[in-house]
Ligand SMILES: Nc1ncnc2c1ncn2[C@@H]1O[C@H](COP(=O)(O)OP(=O)(O)OP(=O)(O)O)[C@@H](O)[C@H]1O
């Protein structure tokens with residue numbers, strides 16, 4: 416066995432030598448065959464199953480993430496660009512988040528009322544709704560909207576910069592495009608989503624307040640006193656912390672898909688599309704993990 | 715198969731006295747099973763202006779992308795400004811890259827920025843960022859060199875094809891490169907604008923004292939700009955010489971480029 420291997424490596428070395436030594440262009444064809452043989456040997460370990468591809472993708476995303484952490488702490492820091500991206504992301508999603516938040520607060524209240532009334536616990540209505548909005552629905556719905564709006568936007572933008580060689584142009588001019596495009600966007604997404612979630616929670620509670628007052632009459636003061644009493648510190652902190660991870664995931668997936676898109680016009684659409692799909696999936700996965708961790712810590 | 719013919723080795727001797735700027739030895743580059751560059755050997759001297767001809771898809775763009783570092787070579791030696799690329803660390807490579815200007819085939823303009831923004835971008839990212847007045851001065855200079863001063867506040871999408879090429883050129887020039895690589899600078903332009911761009915290339919060559927490699931399918935552009943022409947076929951240099959030499963080449967295939 417060992418002999419065979421050493422024979423082979425000898426052979427390859429010989430091939431190498433021959434390659435380098437042959438000075439004539441007419442040898443090009445012969446050389447191609449040699450190169451081809453070497454190439455086939457390399458191709459033996461190329462991916463062919465979807466499972467292989469999946470693991471390769473996971474490995475690539477991991478490398479991408481590691482690169483982010485490596486570059487984010489190294490100067491130079493693109494502060495202006497990060498702020499600009501944060502502003503654009505927040506600004507882009509604000510109206511959508513406001514409308515959705517309000518409607519969800521309203522609908523949730525209207526739909527929960529009969530159940531609670533049947534149990535004779537109608538006075539719990541504000542507390543019930545507030546807890547579900549702040550703990551779960553606010554963060555998740557906002558993150559999904561963010562994935563749809565911002566994740567796809569990042570994916571499409573970076574992919575089209577890739578197609579039109581703008582990323583190459585940055586490399587050539589001595590700019591690190593990973594730092595300028597990727598790091599800034601991931602940071603901006605990580606910082607902006609928590610703010611948007613807090614905003615969505617507040618608008619959601621407002622919707623709930625309106626819902627409470629459609630039937631019956633709850634004073635503002637009573638409504639908010641009830642909510643504050645029903646919320647623990649332990650409700651708020653995990654709910655806020657997980658939104659940072661949601662934002663990070665949306666930014667990361669959007670950047671990864673866009674930055675590594677296929678060159679070509681379809682590449683842009685594909686990047687945008689798969690960015691939304693994977694970012695949404697990541698939001699749910701992170702949410703599940705967060706719930707597990709929180710309940711473990713609380714018990 | 716064309717036998718390699720080296721028709722001219724003495725003509726640009728005056729230039730060859732100068733130092734070697736780019737040297738490629740047995741350079742190879744493939745994408746999977748697509749062997750694009752098979753055995754590239756060339757030497758380019760300071761102040762030369764070399765035109766590369768070849769059929770579409772022979773790897774001309776890949777060749778200059780290897781020089782600027784957008785593609786890594788698989789095999790062989792690539793020496794730029796006396797430094798062997800394979801021995802350089804990432805930072806040193808970046809430094810070297812700044813001395814090379816690259817005009818993209820498609821322009822590769824930053825379409826989210828204005829004309830001015832496109833020019834400011836590379837300046838602002840220098841290690842030593844120039845002051846605002848310096849920057850203004852550099853931008854005005856670059857814009858007037860390429861004749862785009864009036865379009866400072868437009869966005870690239872509002873420019874015509876020829877103006878986009880000029881802007882691409884201005885953006886590259888603003889970093890004062892020692893080596894300029896042009897990827898089909900005149901493609902898609904009318905003959906008159908093509909000629910203007912060719913003259914611009916000559917002007918840049920003179921004013922900025924650069925060494926240039928120009929890829930083109932435009933024989934008029936080659937005639938105007940070249941000290942030396944290299945023809946590439948099957949991933950290797952197949953013929954080399956001055957414009958008139960190749961025009962009168964014994965080889966019919968080489969002559970076919972000039973018809
Ligand atoms: N990044 C890449 N990945 C895979 N293949 C590539 C890549 N870049 C170039 N190629 C292949 O290399 C070959 C040469 O491409 P290149 O763009 O250098 O041609 P060209 O000589 O510049 O042609 P044209 O005159 O049309 O611009 C083509 O077959 C192309 O498919």
Ligand SMILES: [Mg+2]
Nearest residue numbers: 774775819897
């Ligand atoms: Mg090309």
